[in-house]
Amino acid sequence: MEPLQSQGSMTDRATSALRSAILRGDLEPNTLHAVHTVAESLGVSRTPVREALIRLAAEGMVRVQRNRGFVVLRHSPRDLVEIFSLRLLLEVPAxxxxxxxxxxxxxxxxxxxxxxxRDAMAADDAELFLREDRQFHRTLLSISGNERLTEFVDSLRNVVLSSGVSTANRTESIGEILEPHLELLRLVRDGKPTEAAASMHEHLVSTGHKLLTQEFGDEAAASFADALGAYEA
Amino acid sequence: MEPLQSQGSMTDRATSALRSAILRGDLEPNTLHAVHTVAESLGVSRTPVREALIRLAAEGMVRVQRNRGFVVLRHSPRDLVEIFSLRLLLEVPAxxxxxxxxxxxxxxxxxxxxxxxRDAMAADDAELFLREDRQFHRTLLSISGNERLTEFVDSLRNVVLSSGVSTANRTESIGEILEPHLELLRLVRDGKPTEAAASMHEHLVSTGHKLLTQEFGDEAAASFADALGAYEA
DNA sequence: GATTGACATGTAACATACAACACGTCACAT
DNA sequence: ATGTGACGTGTTGTATGTTACATGTCAATC
Incomplete structure (x- = not known):
């Protein structure tokens, strides 16, 4: 498991340690895991781990089974479709x-x-780049003034983070990911709401489509398009 | 505080006991409260209460202050504006x-x-009516197929529930609340997506407007309209 | 051979003990 | 009078002990 970063409460550290362990695939999905095992391997007591699991369960990353253990929920194409649908419904108007x-x-x-x-790109640090990408979206959404919207959309990305990294690596250069963001910045700066919204729409559809295709194939990507169709007029 | 219902884990029971205590106003907002006090008055140890607080903090109902206690967050007009904006962005397309x-x-x-x-209405049970209202929205949203959307929207209502009760009592008869739902049912049954969406839009704007006006006055209601304007094309 | 039930096992759920911390207060020095 | 620092108090954060539960196993019974 671990390294376990060196700031925040034990619970906070356990939460992020678990999150990355899950996203890295270190905790096998659809299998029962015991809290005490994880606690030991993290070098903390069971309590903070348990509390971290409560948080992650609220995010939908794990499910706790009473007196049996917890399971890591493997995200299916359906999860990705749900998440990108939600992001479209919220991020475009925002x-x-x-x-x-x-x-x-x-x-x-x-x-x-x-x-x-750009710096992360120059340093060729894909993980950092993804973190900054996420921050850019946070900043943009918070300008809308809706704090809950910002937090919710951000939390959706926890489920996809690892896939995101692989996207960056496999299907396109980091530079190609940067471009849509530059366009968004330009349109926001120039006060062009309609164009900015369209650009975000395009950005999200394209990202979602790429992700689904590479993770689950063309069929899954098609179901994404279907789902979107039902929401739109 | 309490009665503390008689099913589910201690944590579950503590969660709902706390939630209703907060919504009833039994726990003064913007004041520090100690976990052990609440635990005693509920007749359980601090652990389940603490775990309940973690959940409620994730929902934004309370904030935990390290080594000091927790505070109940009083919801401001801004919170209601955020919540109804989100509901509009999600429930209308759904x-x-x-x-x-x-x-x-x-x-x-x-x-x-x-x-x-209808039964709740006949029994003149406003609280039950509100629960069933909520269930109707859940059912409707889940038809869209997006489980995350359903859960998120439902969780938004935790913050507003008590206000909702008072809405029912003060500003309109329960029957007047039922009507928009009948219309929604009709339009969904007859497969009229555009009309159903419009009906939901109208329903939410009207509910949000009423709630804001009665809780915080006309000024707050106006800011709701402003906020909506920015999202829409 | 199939079915049932007692029991062993492993687990979370809960209670409690302990440590660390934030903050207010008060004495003391300046 | 005012600022500073030690200390007391109340609180959480964390660890750990205890209880109750869900489940698999295996023997007894039909």
């Missing part, structure tokens, strides 16, 4: 709002995020 | 999807929910 509300300070913050993405 | 996907079984389930709402 982007529209952001473009019509953004102050110069907001634009500067987005700019700073992009700069950090 | 209703559209539901109307285009619903099977006869789904319609029957909705019909059963409505019947239970």
């Amino acid at each position: 982007t529209r709002a952001a473009a019509s509300l953004a102050t110069p300070d907001d634009v500067a913050a987005l700019d700073a995020d992009i700069a950090r993405m | 209703t559209r999807a539901a109307a285009s996907l619903a099977t006869p079984d789904d319609v029957a389930a909705l019909d059963a929910d409505i019947a239970r709402m």
Whole structure:
């Protein structure tokens, strides 16, 4: 398992340790695991691990079975479809709002995020790049003013993070991921809500499609398109 | 505090006991509370209460302050605006999807929910009515096929429940709340996605507006309208 | 041979003991 | 009078002991 980072409460550390262990695939999905095992391998007591599991269960990453253990829920194509549908329903209108509300300070913050993405790209650090990508989306969404929306969308990405990394590696250069973000920044800066929303829509559909195709094949990607169709007018 | 219902784990029971205590206003907001106090008054140890607090913190109902206690977060007009914005962004498209996907079984389930709402109305049980109202929305949303969407929207209602009760009592008869649901059922049954979506939109805007007006006045309601404007094209 | 039930085993759920921490208070020095 | 620091108090955070439960096994019975 572990390294177990060196800040925050034990519970916090256990939470992120578990999250990355799960995303790395270190904890076999659909199998019963015992809390005490994990606790030992992390070098903490059972309590913080248990509390971390309660959080992760709320996020839908694990399920706790009474007096039996917990299982890591393997995410299916259906999960990805759900997540990208939700992101589309929320991020597109939020982007529209952001473009019509953004102050110069907001634009500067987005700019700073992009700069950090560039740095990560230069350092060829895919994991860092993904973290900064995520931060860019957070910043953008928070401009809309809806804190709950920002938090929820961000939490959705916990389920997909590892897949995201592999996307970056396999199907396109990091630079190709950067481009849509530059476009978003430009449209938000220039106060073009409709265009910004369209750009976000396109960005998410394309990312979701790529992810689904590479993880589960063309069939799954097609079901994504179907699902989207039902929501739209 | 308590009665503490008689099924489920201690943690489950503590969670719902706390939730209703908070919504009833038994735990003063913006004040530090100690876990051991609550645990005593519930007759359980601190552990399940603590675990319940972790869940409620994830829902945004409380905030835990390290080594100090926890505070009940008083929801502001802003919270209500956020929540109804999110519900609009999600429930309207989900209703559209539901109307285009619903099977006869789904319609029957909705019909059963409505019947239970009628029963609650006949028994003049406002609290039960609200629970059934919530169940109707759950059923409707789950027809869309997006489980995460259903759960998230449902969780948003935890914050508003008590206000909802007072809405029912003060500003309109229960019968007037039933009507929009009947219309939704009709439009979903007849497979009219666009009309169903419009009906849900109208229903949510109207409910949100009423709630905000009665809780915080016209000014707050106006800010709701403003917020919606930014999301829409 | 199939079915049932007692029991052993492993587990989470819960209670409790202990340590670390944040904060208020009060004495003391300046 | 004011600032500073030690200390007391109340609280969580964490560890660990204890209880109750879900399940698999295996023997007894039909």
